Amino acid sequence: MAATNPKINRRQFLKASVSAVVSLAVVGSAAYYFKDKSSLREKGLLRPPGARAEKDFLFACIKCGLCVQICPVRAIKLADWNDGLSYGTPYINPDVQACDFSCDAIQCAETCPTAAIDFKIFKHAGDKAVAPLYKKYPNGDFPRDMNPFKVQIMAMKRADKIGEAEIPNPNQCLAYHGHGYKGTLGHGNKGKLRPPGQTERIRIEETQVNREICDLCVTYCPLGEDAIVLNKIEDGKFLPEVKDGCVGCGVCQMVCPTNPVAIVVKPVDKEPQFNV
């Protein structure tokens, strides 16, 4: 193994180190070249709620997939090599399975060991929302009809904006033409979601609905009328209006029955805090 002739040894070492340095340089320049060429954004894929700005996220995420495992509706997937340096990082495709917040704890953020998905924003928002309630009822003797947990989780759901729903072409929308909808939820996709006010999750491909005027995106929105409302435009014509409260969870896109979907969630770009 060890060459006895030190000259051969040194030559061997030099040769190996030069090839090592060259290959590292190639890898480094490739990484530099592909740095901002993430195709996840162009594809309209979302990061999990609480994810840092793209530039921060890419170094903070260690690609372990713990967020993938904890998500009860399996909304989070890991990117592949064709997404460049985003390889291995989590994304949500609202067209297939949106984040319906039915975990009620934003666990994907809580489980992240490197805080690439930041739980602190949710914690602060939740604490801030319940603080006045605890001040009003100091010993925790809340009135019967008041559940501080619900207040807290609602504030947490609203804490971070990952995207925003938009209706690129109103002509696609059934309500715009005054049409109703009868059939299963979604546009041929399979997914799970918990409708607002209910305790059990439903499978969208098994759920039959019958509406005189299609308002599925409005009724299934986990954030309610802060995020989306159905406006009457003229007689027999309606159009959903996306409000400031929309966080871009993507449930509306998941349940939308038209093909191609009338309501689409576009990821929002956050300001990087570290990798400026």
Added chain:
Amino acid sequence: MSFLYDWITRDKKRKPLPAKDRSNLPFARLGFTFKEWHDGHINKHKWRNRRWAFLIFINLLFIVSFALDLSVLEGSLSGSRLIGIYLMDPFNSAQELVIGSRLGYIGILTTNFWIGFFVIMTFYWLLGGRAFCSWVCPYHFFAEMGERARAYFIKKKKIRDKTYDITVKYIFWIGFLFLAYLTKELVFEDLNPVGILSRSLIYGPGLALIWVVAILLFEVFGVKRFWCRYVCPIGTTYSFIGDVSPIGVKFELDKCGYCTDCQDVCLVPHELWFVKKGAATREVHFTGGDCTKCGLCIDICYGEALSFGFKAPSYVIGSVEETKELHPLEIPDDEIDKKQEK
């Protein structure tokens, strides 16, 4: 750096003990010829079977935990959670810390990150550093099979064997950390076959597997164990803690018959440098940081000269100065007399 090198090679630098007499070899003492002794040994592959079983078990546990939602061992080999305790890949963490120190992110890392980092470091310090490689790493399993395939092709004289300088792995280790610092990306994680393979097994295969197959093919037909020996910085990180680990493969010169069969089966043969005739500098040796504690040498040893053993504390923290200590045979007679007088 040179101090580190001196320290790692402290035993090699001592004066070798004289080679044992033929009559003093273990088979001669038992009254056998070398051939009888050598051929009489049945390799039961005890450690190899245990190791493969454990490796498959731990990777299956990852897969099953996700598939059946068991919450036993979640995540992947880049970072995981074993019944609530976080475990972090040490080189991934190192890259994260390097980038974090540049961008002020270290304070943001969660407590779970630090717990995972220290738990893994302590665990593998106790169990001998690169034990991760042969007992857990899924890529190692395929590479080990690749090594067998390569041995077959060498036997058929399709390819020739060549060894290179393994110190190049330190260049890669520093280089990948430097690249992480420069590009502010976890560059190595995009190329890491351990992570890619682990994620592919757990979350389903992807395009990145092409890279793993490419490395594997290069290991079979190009350079033997190219990735594991010369590149993988995860292994290098583990080898650093393996150097000061209290556990190693213990070699007892007294029981050795100088057959060097152990070096032939060893995955890192340079760690068994002391088994050659006249190479040992002590009566008892331990393998160093590159040893993956795979147990192949223990399985094949006819005289049971090799076993897993605990190093004496002085062996772990042994200093470079120790190498200057005189060998018993070199101590002048009058000094021995002095010692006896005391």
